[in-house]
Amino acid sequence: xxxDVIDPALAxxxxxxxxxxxxxxxxxxxxxxxxxxxPDLRMFGESLVxxxxxxxxxxxxxxxxxxxxxxRPDERFALVLLLPSRQxxxxxxxxxxxxxxxxxxxxxxxxAANIEGARSLQADAAxxxxxxxxxxxxxxxxxxxxxxxxRIDATLVQDWTxxxxxxxxPEIAFTAAPSPGIQMLSIPGVFSWDRIDRGxxxxxxxxxxxxxxxxxxxxxxxxxxxxxxxxxCPQIQALHLYEADQRALQLAQENLLRVAQAYPKRVVALxxxxxxxxxxxxxxxxxxxxxPPFHMGRADQPDIGRAFIRAAADALRPGGRLWMVAxxxxxxxxxxxxxxxxxxxxxxAEGFKVFEAIRGAS
Numbered sequence: 001x002x003x004d005v006i007d008p009a010l011a012x013x014x015x016x017x018x019x020x021x022x023x024x025x026x027x028x029x030x031x032x033x034x035x036x037x038x039p040d041l042r043m044f045g046e047s048l049v050x051x052x053x054x055x056x057x058x059x060x061x062x063x064x065x066x067x068x069x070x071x072r073p074d075e076r077f078a079l080v081l082l083l084p085s086r087q088x089x090x091x092x093x094x095x096x097x098x099x100x101x102x103x104x105x106x107x108x109x110x111x112a113a114n115i116e117g118a119r120s121l122q123a124d125a126a127x128x129x130x131x132x133x134x135x136x137x138x139x140x141x142x143x144x145x146x147x148x149x150x151r152i153d154a155t156l157v158q159d160w161t162x163x164x165x166x167x168x169x170p171e172i173a174f175t176a177a178p179s180p181g182i183q184m185l186s187i188p189g190v191f192s193w194d195r196i197d198r199g200x201x202x203x204x205x206x207x208x209x210x211x212x213x214x215x216x217x218x219x220x221x222x223x224x225x226x227x228x229x230x231x232x233c234p235q236i237q238a239l240h241l242y243e244a245d246q247r248a249l250q251l252a253q254e255n256l257l258r259v260a261q262a263y264p265k266r267v268v269a270l271x272x273x274x275x276x277x278x279x280x281x282x283x284x285x286x287x288x289x290x291x292p293p294f295h296m297g298r299a300d301q302p303d304i305g306r307a308f309i310r311a312a313a314d315a316l317r318p319g320g321r322l323w324m325v326a327x328x329x330x331x332x333x334x335x336x337x338x339x340x341x342x343x344x345x346x347x348x349a350e351g352f353k354v355f356e357a358i359r360g361a362s
Contacts, residue, residue: 007036009083009118012140013111014040021135022107022144028078031071031101033094036083037064049077053246055276076103082110084121090189091121092160095128099152108145115139128156166251169194182227182262184255190248191221191293199352200291203325204228206347206354213286214238216315218277218308221245223252225289230259230268238269240283246274278307281315288312290324306335309357313339316359325354 016022017040024030024043032041035050037060050066052058058068071077080098084091098108110125112118118141125132125143130151135142166185186193192200204225212235217226220241229236241256243249249272256270275281277292292308294301305326312322322340326332328351336343341360345353 007083007113008138008140009111009113009116010036010038012138012142013081013083013109014038014043015137015142016109016135016144017043022109025078025106028103028106029071029075030079030081031077033080033082033097034085035061035066035068035081037061037066041066055244055246055274056278059276071101075101076106077101078103078106080106080108082108084110084112084117085189086116087189087193088117088120088124089160089163090187091117092124092128092156093164095124096157096160099128099157103147105147107147108150109142110144111140111142113140128153128160164188166254182231182255182258184222184224184227184258185251186222187247187251190245190251193222196224197221197291198350199325199327200224202347202350202352203289203291203323203354207232207289207323209233211236211287211289211321214240215287215289216240216242216281216283216285218242218281218288218290218312219244219292220252221248221291223255225291226252227255227259229289230256230263230266234266236268238271240271240273240285242273242275242277242281244274244276249274277311278304280311283315284317285315285320286317287321287323288316290322292324292326294327294330302330302332305330305332309335310339313357313359318359318361320359322357322359323354324357325352327351328353 017024029047029049030044032048032050035052036057049071050061050068052061052068061068080102082094082098102108112121122134122141122143129145131149132143132145164187166187168183169186209232211233214237220226220243226239226241241252253272290308292305294305336355336357340357342358344356346356347354
């Protein structure tokens with residue numbers, strides 16, 4: 001997946017370090033939460049630890065010489081850098097993580113674009129950390145907290161940590177006999193975390209019951225479509241979930257475990273892959289189901305969906321079937337017809353289209 005999306009916050013984050021307003025640590029390592037590739041990483045040499053849970057960004061960092069890793073839980077850092085999420089609760093949890101991982105004499109540095117919630121980030125940082133310093137540039141705000149002025153609000157640490165605990169979402173429930181109902185878990189920041197995505201719901205409604213053999217769920221999120229398939233399709237023997245968001249994949253594992261507990265006599269081999277689907281799939285399948293993503297940032301990027309379609313076509317066995325949903329305005333029909341022998345639009349409703357595509361014999 002292409003990750004060359006212009007991010008003004010990333011370009012602005014390192015400005016205080018470049019101009020000397022904030023000095024690089026003379027000793028100790030630095031930690032970059034929600035890290036992204038940028039030439040500014042070079043100023044740290046080998047003293048930087050990058051953490052990133054979105055696979056395309058993690059792969060991008062690795063190709064640049066900064067493979068992502070998880071630091072020891074007892075290590076404290078001289079400088080913690082972070083980029084916010086578009087979801088406020090998630091950003092607050094990253095701020096808490098920075099507090100818990102910074103050295104008592106260390107600094108915390110962050111930046112956000114004005115249109116992506118810079119004002120809210122500044123307010124939350126001040127509430128949690130006490131007095132912060134702020135510089136505005138490039139329609140962004142760079143914010144940092146120094147040890148001398150930091151006063152941690154312990155109550156907010158607790159509240160914001162609790163806000164990111166997996167929770168049951170009342171709307172996302174399944175009631176297929178003989179199960180009494182499966183309540184799914186979700187957390188802020190995961191795609192469609194507080195509701196059923198309308199496209200996924202439409203696809204689930206029209207999935208056939210005769211999916212058989214080994215299948216895959218591409219862009220599986222928290223596992224909604226996989227749960228629906230396992231309840232509706234008794235001939236599924238194995239199901240593999242592919243997801244670029246590591247946290248969503250962990251939720252999917254928990255949600256599919258609930259299915260296994262609800263159907264103790266049903267044996268399905270499940271596997272989970274933290275993977276960028278646009279790079280292709282490592283295995284072959286009898287069927288594939290997908291609600292492909294089409295955003296990186298705010299702009300539509302239909303090339304992501306096209307790459308999902310090509311990956312599915314390459315991974316399906318002859319005669320294999322792809323069931324997918326897409327927003328009505330996205331131009332996927334031409335791509336489907338180019339790589340599949342049969343393409344059927346099964347339904348168009350509520351601003352979405354559901355397709356079934358069949359791979360040819362060759």
